[in-house]
Amino acid sequence: MALAFRCSSHDDRKKSLFTRDRERREESEKLATLYLPARTPGEEPVIPKPEIFDALHNPAENPAALPTIAECAVHLQLLEKFVALKQKVLTSNRLDRAFAIIPKDKLVTKRGKREIQADQTFKARQAVKWPIFVWFAAARFLRWWRICSPILHPQDNRLTMAETSLPPLDVLMIWHAFLSSPTKYEIFCKTNWREDMLKLEFPWLLIHRSLVNDDPSVKLGKEAGDLFTKHVGEVSLFESLACHNDHLESFRVLLESLVTTNGKSRLSVEFPGLRGTPCSDDGWQSMDMLSAIVECNTIFAEKTVNFLWLRSPALGRTLERAIVRYERFMALVKKHPETTLVPALDIRLVLRTQQCSPASQLACCSKLAGRAINWDDALKGELPKNGIAETSRLYEMDFQEEYHPCLCWDCEAMKSEIERYGLMDSIDYAAIVQNAQDKVMYYKAVELARRKGNPLPARIVDISN
Ligand SMILES: [Zn+2]
Numbered sequence: 001m002a003l004a005f006r007c008s009s010h011d012d013r014k015k016s017l018f019t020r021d022r023e024r025r026e027e028s029e030k031l032a033t034l035y036l037p038a039r040t041p042g043e044e045p046v047i048p049k050p051e052i053f054d055a056l057h058n059p060a061e062n063p064a065a066l067p068t069i070a071e072c073a074v075h076l077q078l079l080e081k082f083v084a085l086k087q088k089v090l091t092s093n094r095l096d097r098a099f100a101i102i103p104k105d106k107l108v109t110k111r112g113k114r115e116i117q118a119d120q121t122f123k124a125r126q127a128v129k130w131p132i133f134v135w136f137a138a139a140r141f142l143r144w145w146r147i148c149s150p151i152l153h154p155q156d157n158r159l160t161m162a163e164t165s166l167p168p169l170d171v172l173m174i175w176h177a178f179l180s181s182p183t184k185y186e187i188f189c190k191t192n193w194r195e196d197m198l199k200l201e202f203p204w205l206l207i208h209r210s211l212v213n214d215d216p217s218v219k220l221g222k223e224a225g226d227l228f229t230k231h232v233g234e235v236s237l238f239e240s241l242a243c244h245n246d247h248l249e250s251f252r253v254l255l256e257s258l259v260t261t262n263g264k265s266r267l268s269v270e271f272p273g274l275r276g277t278p279c280s281d282d283g284w285q286s287m288d289m290l291s292a293i294v295e296c297n298t299i300f301a302e303k304t305v306n307f308l309w310l311r312s313p314a315l316g317r318t319l320e321r322a323i324v325r326y327e328r329f330m331a332l333v334k335k336h337p338e339t340t341l342v343p344a345l346d347i348r349l350v351l352r353t354q355q356c357s358p359a360s361q362l363a364c365c366s367k368l369a370g371r372a373i374n375w376d377d378a379l380k381g382e383l384p385k386n387g388i389a390e391t392s393r394l395y396e397m398d399f400q401e402e403y404h405p406c407l408c409w410d411c412e413a414m415k416s417e418i419e420r421y422g423l424m425d426s427i428d429y430a431a432i433v434q435n436a437q438d439k440v441m442y443y444k445a446v447e448l449a450r451r452k453g454n455p456l457p458a459r460i461v462d463i464s465n
Pocket residue numbers: 007008009010406407408409410411412
């Protein structure tokens with residue numbers, strides 16, 4: 001029996017779930033009236049459900065296994081923080097002042113009336129803050145990376161991170177981006193005599209514990225904070241930049257201090273508003289390369305976060321399906337060694353979760369794909385033109401399943417409901433559709449309330465997923 005179901009994203013895939021257009025605003029106003037606000041904390045829903053993270057271990061239980069749902073969920077949390085951090089930097093008035101970016105509104109006379117003409121260049125000038133922020137983060141990463149001391153587990157020769165080595169969010173962002181370019185990261189580790197960093201497992205559990213809701217930062221323990229301050233600098237890069245009011249020269253001093261070797265600065269600085277001598281230092285070149293990688297990583301983060309899977313009614317099952325699809329993708333890689341296969345977005349999330357732990361990824365890929373999968377978003381431009389179409393064709397031929405399905409809340413909730421009941425003849429499809437739609441509607445209401453800072457709607461539907 002065909003399902004009488006059509007998701008809103010199918011009608012207009014460009015409309016995200018929470019855009020501000022009139023139609024959506026009306027929908028959200030209607031949603032707000034459908035549910036009573038929770039009267040006690042016990043009535044409030046906890047989204048995502050804490051149980052989804054129960055399976056996290058540091059180190060991972062089986063390093064050569066596929067990534068787990070819990071690890072992928074922390075990955076989504078981390079991507080959300082990266083996107084929020086960029087927003088915070090771009091919209092911060094404090095950073096505007098520190099970077100001497102001032103709106104140059106003009107008083108003009110039009111048809112005999114005096115009026116203020118807004119500065120049309122202001123937004124573009126504000127955008128400069130982000131690349132500069134990334135440069136500082138890259139400099140801090142290079143310094144942290146040199147002092148990071150992984151813990152060796154002699155029984156299986158694995159390396160994990162101590163809680164005291166966990167860096168702040170800006171450094172995590174650079175490290176995470178660098179790990180998504182596996183070939184460059186490997187060369188970087190080898191040429192800098194830090195091959196041990198290739199064996200280090202990404203600290204998903206530590207990161208999860210340090211994330212604070214609605215705060216675009218990670219909360220470091222006292223020891224980790226003290227260690228970072230001693231060797232690198234202030235824990236919050238944002239605060240350290242924001243307090244440099246209107247003195248671009250002080251940025252140059254700050255940045256040079258981050259890339260100083262043996263007390264002597266070997267680097268010169270050149271970025272908007274500052275003058276310096278171009279330099280050929282390896283560290284500086286690395287920073288330029290890192291900035292480019294971070295740009296690619298930010299695009300991936302924004303694309304993924306836009307789906308809001310982390311707060312969707314189908315989070316667990318969406319990730320479970322993505323992991324299965326990643327395993328199938330690896331089987332295709334093994335079967336077609338001559339073809340460059342392009343991972344779909346959900347598959348890429350799992351692949352990149354695994355890329356964060358290079359040794360584990362190599363072990364798992366060798367087992368399932370017969371070789372390493374060195375996917376790098378930065379090299380997408382070099383892919384064959386028909387790469388996506390060919391991957392879809394091969395995948396759909398072998399697995400009789402759409403390679404690029406709609407991944408919106410409605411569709412994911414529907415798939416999850418159908419999987420829950422199995423494909424039996426006696427299923428009441430109308431009830432399944434209704435069930436999925438009820439869940440999506442409730443989750444939307446919760447998300448809208450969260451964004452507005454309103455009390456969350458009381459739990460009235462079964463929110464298991
Ligand atoms: Zn859809």
